[in-house]
Amino acid sequence: MSSEYTPDGSPFAPHTPDETAAMLDVLGVDSEEDLFDIPEAVRFDGSFDITERSERTTRRHLDALVSRNDDVVEFLGRGHYDHYVPSLVDALSLRSEFITSYTQYQPEVAQGFLQALFEYQSMLVELTGLDVANCSMYDAATALGEAATLATRVRSVSGSVVLVPELLHEGRRGTLENYVAGTDLTVESYPMDDANVDLDAVRSRMDEDVVMVYAENPTVAGTVEENLAALGDLTDDHDSLFCLGTDVVALALLQEPASVGADVVVGEAASLGLGYADGMGMGLFACDESFLRQVPGRLVGVSEDATGKRAYTLTLQTREQHIRRERATSNICTNQAWVALRAAIHAASLGPEGLVDLANDCVSAATDLAERVDAVKGVRAPVHDRHHFREFVAHTDQPAAAVAADLADEGFAVHVVGEHRIQICTTERTDGQRDALVEALEDAA
Amino acid sequence: MSSEYTPDGSPFAPHTPDETAAMLDVLGVDSEEDLFDIPEAVRFDGSFDITERSERTTRRHLDALVSRNDDVVEFLGRGHYDHYVPSLVDALSLRSEFITSYTQYQPEVAQGFLQALFEYQSMLVELTGLDVANCSMYDAATALGEAATLATRVRSVSGSVVLVPELLHEGRRGTLENYVAGTDLTVESYPMDDANVDLDAVRSRMDEDVVMVYAENPTVAGTVEENLAALGDLTDDHDSLFCLGTDVVALALLQEPASVGADVVVGEAASLGLGYADGMGMGLFACDESFLRQVPGRLVGVSEDATGKRAYTLTLQTREQHIRRERATSNICTNQAWVALRAAIHAASLGPEGLVDLANDCVSAATDLAERVDAVKGVRAPVHDRHHFREFVAHTDQPAAAVAADLADEGFAVHVVGEHRIQICTTERTDGQRDALVEALEDAA
Amino acid sequence: LYEPLLSEKHTREVEVESDLPDHLIRDSVDLPDLSEPELARHYTRLSQMNYGVETGPFPLGSCTMKYNPKFADDVAAHPKAATHPERPASTRQGTLELRYHLQDVLGRIGGMDAVTLQPPAGAAGEFTGILVAKAYHQSQGDDRSEVIVPDSAHGTNFATAAMAGYDVVTLPGADDGRVDMEALEAAVSEETAALMLTNPNTLGLFERDIEAIAELVHDAGGLLYYDGANLNALLGRARPGDMGFDIMHYNVHKTFATPHGGGGPGAGPVGVCERLAEFLPDPHVRKTNGGFEEYAPEQSVGKVHGYGGNWLVLVRAYAYIARLGDAGLSDASAKAVLNANYLASQIDYDIPFGPFHHEFVASADEDAADVAKRMLDYGVHPPTTKWPEAVPEALMTEPTEIENRRSLDQLATAFDAVANEDIDTIEQAPENTAARRIDQVTAARSPRLSWQALDEE
Amino acid sequence: LYEPLLSEKHTREVEVESDLPDHLIRDSVDLPDLSEPELARHYTRLSQMNYGVETGPFPLGSCTMKYNPKFADDVAAHPKAATHPERPASTRQGTLELRYHLQDVLGRIGGMDAVTLQPPAGAAGEFTGILVAKAYHQSQGDDRSEVIVPDSAHGTNFATAAMAGYDVVTLPGADDGRVDMEALEAAVSEETAALMLTNPNTLGLFERDIEAIAELVHDAGGLLYYDGANLNALLGRARPGDMGFDIMHYNVHKTFATPHGGGGPGAGPVGVCERLAEFLPDPHVRKTNGGFEEYAPEQSVGKVHGYGGNWLVLVRAYAYIARLGDAGLSDASAKAVLNANYLASQIDYDIPFGPFHHEFVASADEDAADVAKRMLDYGVHPPTTKWPEAVPEALMTEPTEIENRRSLDQLATAFDAVANEDIDTIEQAPENTAARRIDQVTAARSPRLSWQALDEE
Incomplete structure (x- = not known):
């Protein structure tokens, strides 16, 4: 542009003064103002008091802001993870043809993105064992909410209660509550037994009013759930939906959802491709074929073009809000397509062995660190006598908040999950960082 | 790939074990070893002792290395500058079709890069006022060397002495010495008068033996040269070449080389598009049309394709080593094409006004800071009673090395250019950084 | 390909x-x-079969396909922006401050008193806004059952209202393409929880009666909801808050130029007037003595996202706003409106309604979907088609401010060329694209949604 | 397009x-x-008219077009890698340490005792190496005048020797495509400053007599120079230093996969044996007590670049080497040789010389340049053509290790399809490219090298 910034206008509007004048002339008006049909009374003639900045100054401003985040070694998880994302993911997903494109309503010029989303769906079909995966929800929490509303639309089930585990991330529980606020569903917790489903409690609660049972694997406490098949049988017996929450890395190692009778799988898929992003995620949503026409969100399918060549297109759009309006399966429009692209690239770059290796690292790193933490005086870990994935809960003799605060002073962040409980997530930390945490814990605990 | 790294091979070789086996089978050999025709005596059966690493570990290793560079506020220049490079430059130049392509020997599939280089050449033609610009040399120093060897090939001039300013960056002088080592040229300095060409001295030295006179604008001391037109006349009178060294930003503001009689212009073009890169640069090389067939390096020209459509191609390749071998105009093959692309994008994104503004900032920022530095007790600036561009020399009552060392302790880097002289380059430093430098100087000087 | x-x-x-x-x-x-090289080629080739904003004009009505500045991608990639949301607040002050600033500038731009950044998309913003309305009415002991939505509104409005448990009252449009005041009077009642309005509406028309509309709805105890899809038409010229809207969402991927990403992620922050601020989602960011903190507003509707929404999108949006400032934002709207009007003046199509602002809806003589397919052959992206239904064979066209006159002329040429072509050519289009016309019916009739499904054949 | x-x-x-x-x-x-959007589209479209390694196979003989790993770009973009070379050494220890490590690993890979990173390209490496040879001879009071270069060598070898002031003695090749020992004996004399050799040579053949060659040259007091262009054939299997080479350059943009950038930047580090180390350019990096420093070797040839060479390329090269390690480097060569041999086995062309390693030179029935143009129509990049001249209508083919069997088969298909096409088709190729066959003669005859020159027409 003609200068570092254009004090009188948008740096992204290409109009030269001459061009603007000529265009106004064509329109027969004196200025752009004349083109606005806004009643005087509601015209805004104030200022936002936002100063324009050059690109460099804007970057400095933003860099300065985020630099106010301390350098902290984060042993944090509980649904949001920072698995290392290969450079390939950025390089390819940031290609402007991908990132600046729109939803694929003109599939003839969007075959590339459609194919990538189709491949994403296919990988999720493989990982879940279910027939259908959509090409993204906002995050795990909203995907869970959508699963509950799907339950209300499925003819084979009835009732008004959604059972969820007592141990459930507050963001997921809260979002679910709001998603069912417009239905006649209510959300009820079932108790946990040492951070696994308390099967007896669920069994005794089950009746025809339970439309859906939700369980997670791994749980938010990092434990591997051992009762999935039994839970699948139980929901089957009571004609309620079995919705399983998980994440795309865990899927590579833990029991295949289809094999334990899951009807719907939701969870976090941005644990591949995104890393820590202050909670930004991408919801995976897969389900049995019988629910196909009740699926929320977008689906990419295969068809043919006029020459008979295989082609991809968004399909079954009559489920969606732009066609079905108030009878749509969801109000979702913009989703997380680009994150799905990133997750697909990341998954493909790991390949099956890399993905299983990563998932196994999630087990061994948590197990090893729990053992070392357990050896620290004043700490007991893991609290739960279960297998662990990525993270575990530790008991601290001192108040957990005080221990965490001491750790924070040394540059480490852990979750406080109870008066005497902290939670530690470790997969991607280096040996050095783990050593340092254990050392800091020795002083803090 | 199948895992984070492939311990037994290159992560960038796609061969699965099965594929390798099948290919070996086609070739009728048992292993890849059998394909190597290397006499036993010179076979290497040792190890390099280089451990393979995962991508993440490699990044950690490199990140750790460069992080050992201190955080220093650099007031450094003398030919290597860090003008802010807009994000656009990275985003576009890193597109794989550009950065992973080869020299455009198949122009039919390289029209994009060729056009970009043609546009780069054109911008340099505009900025220098000369007829011909090539599409890059390695850096300013090697471009100067090439200018001298060009002088030996130009029929209109003769002689064996290249005159260069006394004030000349040691890297340029040294490189020039090596470039003329294979010719019968010798390099001689002429004296400076308050960091400008000492015209009288040059005049008295001029004779038929002087094949080329080199001057810089701005000079390495940051002064604007005031004797260019006179120097042009002088070289004209003696039938020697006038080679002017400059840089792509200065060209937007300072006297147009053609207007002062420059026959060849060399200098640094990576002051747009690259920023500080430990001295990596890109040499600009422009000259009068009469030297066209003596130009070193690559030239992009316009032609037509078989349909009559305008098309670009490398041209006049008979000057080059791959055709002319020992009679080539230079041995250069790989050049800095990608940096030229970046410089072109940067220049285009600044536009004429932005470029002139930037060049004017180079004047005003240096002038202002010199004034403030001059007000510091124990410092006198600028030493030279000249106009300045980006940088200036200051006199320190204390030994310059001591002053610089004190400044370094406070996190600032300046050049030491004499026992009591420091040099300060400032354009891209923020007001805050300048304030801090002046404050630190007050303590140090 | x-x-x-x-x-x-x-x-x-x-x-x-x-x-x-x-x-x-x-x-x-x-x-x-x-291997990595194989994947690099795979996705590079896929990208080459995709049309983005940097490929050419992208005048999709209602979608606001602006240029997404590159520096915003770099800012979002700053390693220090990559943090876990459950870090202690004292160690993520940068993130909180940035969020606070964005809440603040969005409020100023919309004329709203408080803004939440949590909704991860426009539709999620609508849902949040309607939840806020519901919570507000309930707090007043007022259990309303209806949300009014103009017939020409985005599908999400209807779906959102239904999701939140409301009956949807569809409002037919007036002959001039705006709200039919009589119909509105008839529709508004003590059951009216809210009226959801897009302004300028989807025909690009400013709802001139907005003050009367607001009065009508407010008098009945209802709330006025502003769908931010078309905010790019008004920046610096009118603010929803000043027009009487109580709640609004911002589509930052439209108005503030964050990339659409092939369908997302976007972000749909929601602004509300003072009396609704206490109902916004948890957490909200506020200033403290010397810092920033997250807290739950007193009567918060709770969560609409597992954490705080689409952070990487919000960073880009803030970067865009900070770059443009007042003058840039206002110029963006001016040029968006100029471009729409100029383009409209250059094409030989009937445009039934006006004066329009940043977008117009032209009427095609042939099937609008066919016309769109044929436009692809001219190397441009076509407008949104067949909607709003008030215009027969609608071509809803929004060039945005990023096009120059030459590319608008190129677009006009494509429009007019198609208008003069025979029906066969149009129906068989496109022919110059990576894929030719794709059979949608088969895709939907026998869905094959994974490579596993292909293998089964 | x-x-x-x-x-x-x-x-x-x-x-x-x-x-x-x-x-x-x-x-x-x-x-x-x-404006920025206009520029983004301009350069995006230009990029779409360009063929890169991620577009498809790129078997340019002698050029080693490998995949350039993305992480290396990210590493090079680290803000702390962006420093001025004239900072105090104590504040740029990271840069110096990285340089030291790269000097070190290159030395180990080539079997060399000291390595300079200063030369900014392969040809600059040659020039540096020959300057070192010259300085060495001069230090011995030995003023030699000739450099011997095999006829099949890269053009740069000849040009470099001339640039350094040497007379070039061209060595004809033997019938088997290798050095003709008799001719070499005849050429070597007390005037021989150096023999410049590529091994495997440009026909892909290992110079089996390398020990005898080295002895011959060394006995005459000459030095042996290794052109590193083909080092990708030997990694982990043979080292120039072990073969008797005294000086070598590394083309890191070939062997160590730094991107070619459309013609550069590359980097051409030069390795030398112990007795030549004192002649390397200034500065050189060495370890000190607890740190690293730059110094001028005692009899340094001085400068061949204004500063320390192409840093951003060197960083990528070191990243690549550190990623692959011994096993990866050795496998890269193994697969490069496997791929060349496999591809050669799949095409119907005469390949006069062998056994070759990472590249082979096939002979076309038609004009090799025409064959290459036609190959473009099959969506692949053709080989290097018409060189080396020992093979009539040469197609010098180097698929590198990054191709899989499928893409090699695709290449073979393209080769063979062209071989079976009629001459008219070939001579009129290409037809599927952004530009059709370009008229080179006019371009050279009336050079138009800027848009100003076009305006003058």
Whole structure:
């Protein structure tokens, strides 16, 4: 542009003064103002008091802001993870043809993105064992909410209660509550037994009013759930939906959802491709074929073009809000397509062995660190006598908040999950960082 | 790939074990070893002792290395500058079709890069006022060397002495010495008068033996040269070449080389598009049309394709080593094409006004800071009673090395250019950084 | 242009082994197994079969396909922006301050008193806004059952109202394409929880009666909801808050130029007037003595996202706003409106309604979907088609401010060229694209949604 | 596919004003004046008219077009890698340490005792190496005048020797494509400063007599120079230092996969044996007590670059080496050789010489340049053509290790399809490319090298 910034206008509007004048002339008006049909009374003639900045100054401003985040070694998880994302993911997903494109309503010029989303769906079909995966929800929490509303639309089930585990991330529980606020569903917790489903409690609660049972694997406490098949049988017996929450890395190692009778799988898929992003995620949503026409969100399918060549297109759009309006399966429009692209690239770059290796690292790193933490005086870990994935809960003799605060002073962040409980997530930390945490814990605990 | 790294091979070789086996089978050999025709005596059966690493570990290793560079506020220049490079430059130049392509020997599939280089050449033609610009040399120093060897090939001039300013960056002088080592040229300095060409001295030295006179604008001391037109006349009178060294930003503001009689212009073009890169640069090389067939390096020209459509191609390749071998105009093959692309994008994104503004900032920022530095007790600036561009020399009552060392302790880097002289380059430093430098100087000087 | 599926290149079934007991793990995983160079080529080729904003004009009405500045991508990639949301607040002050600033500037831009950044998309913003309305009415002991939505509104408005448990009252449009005041009077009642309005509406028309509309709805105890899809028409010229809107969402991927990403992620912050601020989602960011903190507003509706929404999008939006400032934002709207009007003046199509602002809806003589397909052959992206229904064979066209006159002329040429072509050519279009016309019916009738489904054939 | 020049879109002539006196400034600047979105589209479209390694197979013989790993770009973009070379050494220890490590690993890979990173390209490496040889001989009071270069060598070898002031003695090749020992014996004399050799040579053949060659040259007091262009054939299997080479350059953009960038930047580090180490350019990096420093070797040839060479390329090269390690480097060569041999086995062309390693030179029935143009139509990049001259209508083919069997088969298909086509088709190729066959003669006969030159027409 003609200068570092254009004090009188948008740096992204290409109009030269001459061009603007000529265009106004064509329109027969004196200025752009004349083109606005806004009643005087509601015209805004104030200022936002936002100063324009050059690109460099804007970057400095933003860099300065985020630099106010301390350098902290984060042993944090509980649904949001920072698995290392290969450079390939950025390089390819940031290609402007991908990132600046729109939803694929003109599939003839969007075959590339459609194919990538189709491949994403296919990988999720493989990982879940279910027939259908959509090409993204906002995050795990909203995907869970959508699963509950799907339950209300499925003819084979009835009732008004959604059972969820007592141990459930507050963001997921809260979002679910709001998603069912417009239905006649209510959300009820079932108790946990040492951070696994308390099967007896669920069994005794089950009746025809339970439309859906939700369980997670791994749980938010990092434990591997051992009762999935039994839970699948139980929901089957009571004609309620079995919705399983998980994440795309865990899927590579833990029991295949289809094999334990899951009807719907939701969870976090941005644990591949995104890393820590202050909670930004991408919801995976897969389900049995019988629910196909009740699926929320977008689906990419295969068809043919006029020459008979295989082609991809968004399909079954009559489920969606732009066609079905108030009878749509969801109000979702913009989703997380680009994150799905990133997750697909990341998954493909790991390949099956890399993905299983990563998932196994999630087990061994948590197990090893729990053992070392357990050896620290004043700490007991893991609290739960279960297998662990990525993270575990530790008991601290001192108040957990005080221990965490001491750790924070040394540059480490852990979750406080109870008066005497902290939670530690470790997969991607280096040996050095783990050593340092254990050392800091020795002083803090 | 199948895992984070492939311990037994290159992560960038796609061969699965099965594929390798099948290919070996086609070739009728048992292993890849059998394909190597290397006499036993010179076979290497040792190890390099280089451990393979995962991508993440490699990044950690490199990140750790460069992080050992201190955080220093650099007031450094003398030919290597860090003008802010807009994000656009990275985003576009890193597109794989550009950065992973080869020299455009198949122009039919390289029209994009060729056009970009043609546009780069054109911008340099505009900025220098000369007829011909090539599409890059390695850096300013090697471009100067090439200018001298060009002088030996130009029929209109003769002689064996290249005159260069006394004030000349040691890297340029040294490189020039090596470039003329294979010719019968010798390099001689002429004296400076308050960091400008000492015209009288040059005049008295001029004779038929002087094949080329080199001057810089701005000079390495940051002064604007005031004797260019006179120097042009002088070289004209003696039938020697006038080679002017400059840089792509200065060209937007300072006297147009053609207007002062420059026959060849060399200098640094990576002051747009690259920023500080430990001295990596890109040499600009422009000259009068009469030297066209003596130009070193690559030239992009316009032609037509078989349909009559305008098309670009490398041209006049008979000057080059791959055709002319020992009679080539230079041995250069790989050049800095990608940096030229970046410089072109940067220049285009600044536009004429932005470029002139930037060049004017180079004047005003240096002038202002010199004034403030001059007000510091124990410092006198600028030493030279000249106009300045980006940088200036200051006199320190204390030994310059001591002053610089004190400044370094406070996190600032300046050049030491004499026992009591420091040099300060400032354009891209923020007001805050300048304030801090002046404050630190007050303590140090 | 054709690229095989990853699964057609090379897959491998890996037996899963683990320290975990066998009954807790799966048997095997069968996924693509390719090298980095192979993947780089795969996705590069796919990208080459995709049209983005940097490919050419992208005048999709209602979608506001602006240029997404590159520096915003770099800002979002800053390593220090990559933090876990459950870090102690004292160690993520940068993130909180940035969020606070964005809440603040969005409020100023919309004329709103408080803004939440949590909704991860426009539709999520609508849902949040309607939840806020519902919570507000309930707090007043007022259990209303209806949300009024103009017939010409975005599908999400209807779906959102239904999701939140409201009956949707559809409002027919007036002959001039705006709200029919009589119909509105008839529709408004003590059951009216809210009226959801887009302004300028989807025909690009400013609702001139907005003050009267607001009065009508407010008098009945209802709230006025502003759908921010078309905010790019008004920046610096009118603010929803000043027009009487109580709640609004911002589509930052439209108005503030964050990339659409092939369908997302976007972000749909929601602004509300003072009396609704206490109902906004948890957490909200506020200033403290010397810092920033998150807190739950007193009567918060709770969560609409697992954490705080689409952070990487919000960073870009803030970067865009900070770059443009007042003058840039206002100029963006001016040029968006100029471009729409100029383009409209250059095409030989009937445009029934006006004066329009940043977009117009032209009427095609042929099937609008066919016209769109044919436009692809001219190297441009076509407008949104067949909607709003008030215009027969609608071509809803929004060039945005980023086009110059030359590319508007190029667009006009494409429009007019198609208008003069015979019906066969149009119906058989496109012919110059990566794929020719795609059979939608078969895709929907026998859905094949994964490569596994293809293998079964 | 066509994109106007920037100058055809919008330029503006700006009058130059300044605080400087008028006589020191220019009058005006006339340059393209476009917005960021316009530029983004311009260069995006240009990129789409360009073939890169991620577009498809790129078997350019002698060029080693490997995949350039993305992480290396990210590493090079680390803000702390962006420093000025004249900072105090104590504040740039990271840069110096990285340079030291790279010197070290290159030495180990080549079997060399000391390595300079200063030469900014392969040809600059040659020039540096020959300067070192010259300085060495001069230090021995030995003023030699000739450099011997095999006829099949890269053009740079000849040009370099000439640039350094040597007479070039061209060595004809033997019938088997290797060095003709008799001719070499005849050529070597007390005037021989150095023999420059590529091994495997440009026909892909290992110089089996390398020990005898080294002895011959060394006995005459000459030095043996290794052109590193083909080092990708030997990694982990043979080292120039072990073969008797005294000096070598590394083409890191070939062997160590730094991107070619459309013609550069590359880097051409030079390794030498112990007795030549003192002649390397200034500065050189060495370890000190607890750190690293730059120094001038005692009899340094001085400078071949203004500073320390192409840093951003060197960083990528080191990243690549550190990623692959011994096993990866050795496998890279193994697969490069496997691929060349496999591809050769799949095409119906005569390949006169062998056994070759990472590349082979096939002989075309038609004009090799025409064959290459036609191959473009099959969506692949053709080999290097018409060189080396020992093979008539040479197609010098180097697939590198990054191709899989499928893409090698695709290449073979392209080779063979062209072989079976009629001469007209071949001579009129290409037809599926952004530009059709380009007229080289006109371009050279009336050179138009800038848009200004076009305007003059």
